[in-house]
Amino acid sequence: MSKTLIASFAQKLLVWHQAHGREGLPWQGIKDPYAVWISEIMLQQTQVATVLERYPRFMARFPTVKQLALAPIDAVLAEWAGLGYYSRARNLHACAKQVMEQFSGTFPSDPRLLESLKGIGRSTAGAIAAFAFHERAPILDANVKRVLARLFAIEGAIEEKKVNDLLWGLAQELLPTDSERMPVYTQALMDFGATWCTSRKPVCLSDAYVCTFAKQCQANLSNQVLMLPQKKVKAKSPEFDADLLLMRHQNAVLLQRRPEKAIWGGLWSLPESPWRAKANKVDQEIQGHFFSPEEILKLTLPNENAELGHKDYQQVILGERIKHVFTHRRLWMQIWHMNSAKAVQFTDENLRWVSLHQLGQYGLPQPIKLLLQGLNPVRDDE
DNA sequence: AAGCCGGGGAG
């Protein structure tokens, strides 16, 4: 490795940051560990533009770790709805309780202790320690992995442990000696990866600017920038079909809480059939139109079918067909509309009638939220 | 080591 580059990297990066760093992001320059922690979790795998709107809202709703710890999980999930990766919200809540109980409500500064908390891995621990406590702890997010893989022309898929260990070692070596520089250095590193050393349109390949590291970057010197970092090829995501029951009783709709381990874990959604491998076109047309009300109930509410007796509903109407794309799956949801003559009381606490006006209090999957927003409430005087 | 977990923006 280039000793010269390692020795001069932090200083050069800081000079770059002074001229080209991002400004005006609401979580920049924050010292409150709680506020730093929320921003770091929210920004995991999530775009800045999205977080820009949601971060202030979350902080206003849960201003302190104590208030977050005392809040019901449904309130946290409702505030998190639409952000995805809902284990983050569940872990956030659990972590707040941990901080209250194990650390008397004060975040520890030691990255190893931070890493012992729910939902905080090595990189997030490093970020919190650096931003809030000026600790000389490295981060290794996608930005840093890309920057380092290019600077040092590191071969091999970054998913491999050997490569990952190498990157962590470099991230540690490159840290500024002066711990007081850690917040701005960490911010600069992310800014550089996010705005200059980007995945598909890095500055070194345009003529807008000359990259600060053009003469040191091994990938640039060997014309390999777009080929690094290397990644393993992912399998094509499988496709599934599912049937969802949209049961209404006046202004209320029947919601069901999803199991924690599943996709959309812990959120409230419509009763849903098991997923099945997507059928071909002919099968779709055959199945699509021949479900009876009994069959829909049996598919989506197998254990509650008896409670929701046959006399309580009239007919089933073939509704929307919604395509939803996940990172590793594609799902086609067939919505079946039914009306219930009465609001059957369920013994299952995971089933609940919810007024259309109170949907905001529930964490709903984004496509379900959009679907239910399109429903017209029945007027009270009708 | 590999799979799982969302959603939206960029190209």
Add this chain to the structure above:
DNA sequence: CTCCCAGGCTT
């Protein structure tokens, strides 16, 4: 369309 992202957890 595909790829990408201020990752971490589970198996």
